[in-house]
Amino acid sequence: MVQATVALPSRDDLYRPVSSLMAREDWEQLFADDIEAILALKHKHDAVILAHNYQTPEIFHGVADIRGDSLALAREAQNIKQQVVLMAGVHFMAETVKMLNPEKTVLIPDEMAGCSLAEGITAENVRTLRARHPGVPVVTYVNSSAAVKAETDVCCTSGNARRVVESLGVPEVIMIPDEYLARNIENETGIKMHTWSARCEVHERFTPPEIRQYRRMHKDSLHVIAHPECAPEVVAEADHAGSTASMISYIENNHPDKVLLITECSMSDNLSTMFPDTQFVRPCNLCPHMKRITLKNIRRSLETMSTEVTIAAEHQEPARRSVERMLAL
Template sequence: MPDTGFAPAVRVATQPIFERLKRVVPEAEWLFHAPLIARINALKESRNAVILAHNYQTPEIFHGVADIVGDSLALARQATECDAEVIVLAGVHFMAETAKLLNPDKTVLIPDLGAGCSLASSITGADVRALRRRYPGVPVVSYVNTSVEVKAETDVCCTSSNALGIVEALGVPRVIFLPDEYLAKHVARQTEVEIIPWHGHCEVHERFTGAEIEGFRRGFAGLAVLAHPECPPDVLDAADYVGSTQQMIDYVEERRPARVLLVTECSMSDNVAAAHPDIEFVRPCNLCPHMKRITLGNILTALETLRPAVEIAPELAEPARRAVARMLELSR
């Protein structure tokens, strides 16, 4: 067997974590994860660092080294409240940019600069300016799954959990809503505000179909289907509940269905299953290739080297920060 660094001290330090994860992480894998987890957790203390992890991170990251976990809104809020000198964002690039916007004087690290997002790459600042020319005076609401360049052209940001509330809080008859077309349609179904959408899609959620969901229902009796609003409309129509990742977690914790299908990135099912061993999770596993670029190995390297650090041009930072801050103010 190769030397994994799984010394007795590592076993003692990480065994409580493994006890939570042993239903979703094989012991053979844990021999490799545990030494990295032990080193990361020790280094966090010496660096005065915190790790923010999105719900789509793998269980060894989510449960093993993260200090703060959640969806985009939760991470944005928590980023403003932590007093660490260093923030490591275990997520994708736009999330690290958002953390930097809200913490301009802190070091914000993204372990892999290639951790992007199909939604963020679907629109540019120039596209937003063109929309404004086409619809003069109409406010722009941008999903947080956008680059800082797009946020800088935006009136207010939103997340999947507060999108409807943000749109209605503006008190206007119509808004430009970007970049996710399916989230825009979901909001439009619930409000009298006219929604002018962009046509971006999440490469994970757009792969689900309503027929696939109905197939799972036929195969698993009593299945509770919870879907993310980035999914196509036929998937949302087939679901029992539509909500953000955090809202899905809250649904599971509060209603405790015996058998559940989370129609979203599949690592989230592992993370929720680890916390609820009494619930059966049916997994239609669509992985986000960008989220999976974040590993224990590159988190450790980022803490050791304090790189790659996120930097934002001053001319973009201030207007983008205002859009995020307005979201946080309106969603309180």
């Protein structure tokens, strides 16, 4: 039996979403063949591609089926019908998808696409914190390994961290591994945080003097939006702080003329196509782990069905419960 070929969109249609970001000649030379091959491979393998907001535009707009922040991707992962899921993101995100879809094949194009936060804490560290603060619940940021999630009461993302913490109804919380996110939530809620000394290697580089310099350059027209993985003193300089989904909502609701996003650089590239009337000032801090994901290794991953993400049996159920408790909120 001959398998039917999939009807691909025209190259004009494929190029249109990134036309304001790159020349047609460059797109044709660098990306077009891989995009068409990936679209055909998705059809062949009954595959879906999830892409984080920090992916480059040719991935985000070219081949992704589901786009969003960590919370949105986790929510959508519960409803996936396809048998193969490819995560265009970092390893902990692929693990989260696997927890919620243990029967599906979950792929990551580069298994070395990690995260400084996930690598900054171990399951043994969590047990040490519990012993140090007996009876205090543990809230773990999704930027963590399955082994750490398995030691956790409930997970959170930057988009729902405050809601998760407040839902516990307690005066103190162990919140790990992101020191800055914990401090920012402590400032918002007044709930005491016992935290850990891990930080995002992208967001920790931003400083208040840098933001003030941008304000002097752009005067009153500049809206500064910071990610809560930034230091509290950086968040204090911003007009708004929130997850990447919250950043999008802020722009949709406020229609700013000019925006400075204090987060990973590709976010500005992707949003500039969604909000053409807003000028994005780009302080270009790139995540080296996100940038390990490329069109070429997405294509190779679907061609070879590698690298498949697995979770140790002893971590699967307790880690999934911590994620599901978060999603239930």
